Structures are given as C-alpha cells and as structure tokens.
Amino acid sequence: MNPDGRDLHQLTGGKNSSPPFDGIEERSPDWSPDGTRLAFSCRIGGGGNPLEICVMNADGTGETQLTHNGKPSLSPSWSPDGKQIVYQLVPRRKPDPTDEGGR
Numbered sequence: 001m002n003p004d005g006r007d008l009h010q011l012t013g014g015k016n017s018s019p020p021f022d023g024i025e026e027r028s029p030d031w032s033p034d035g036t037r038l039a040f041s042c043r044i045g046g047g048g049n050p051l052e053i054c055v056m057n058a059d060g061t062g063e064t065q066l067t068h069n070g071k072p073s074l075s076p077s078w079s080p081d082g083k084q085i086v087y088q089l090v091p092r093r094k095p096d097p098t099d100e101g102g103r
Contacts, residue, residue, distance in 0.1 A: 011038070011060035024063075027051065028075050031058075032082045039076035039085050053087050 025043035032038070035058060042054035042065060053073045056063040067073045072090040079086070 009060070011056065024054075025051070026054070030077050032078050033080060034082055037082075039078060041072075041074050041076065041087075053085065055085075 025046065027041040027043075029038050029040040037055055037057055039053060039055050041051040043049050043051045044065065050070060050072045051074060052065050052069060053067040053076050054063060054065045066085070067087075069089060074088045074090060076085050076087040078084070
C-alpha cells in the first residue's frame, strides 16, 4: 500500500479465500522501523495450535516462523534499530481440578 492508502495488496492467502487465508491465522502485525518487514503472531495448522511469532517481507514473500514455544506468543514489536523483536509469551494455565468454572 502506498502511504496515501492507495494500491492495496493482500499479503496472505489468495483471492476469494476465507480466513485463515493460507492455513495460517495472522494477528497483531507490526512493521519494522525501515518498512521492509512485518512481524506478526501466527497460528499454523489451525485450531489447538498456539500462536507463534512469524515475519515476512513487505511484499508478502519470505514468511518465516521465528518461535516454536508451544505457548501463545503475542503482540510482536520491533526494536527501534529493527534488529530484535519483543513479544508477550503467555504461559499455558494448567487445569485446576478444584476449579468448577466459576460456580
């Protein structure tokens, strides 16, 4: 997309697809400081798989999964120099046998 909002291009999936467009659910995108890359949370394979951190080039190529935590990895954000990405790692809660669902 141009800075003025024209010339939009979908970076994921194909035309007439339903989410997830390419078998990957994408959330929380963040552009690198130089505008050449995009970091985002991605769920590969759907359903019960946790969100991980992925990156891709600004033109939609070079999609790469960076984390393999097995725990939700959310809200990536680039460092000001674009060399690092910080994100929130959510620990999976172990079921509490005494928890009756808030009853």
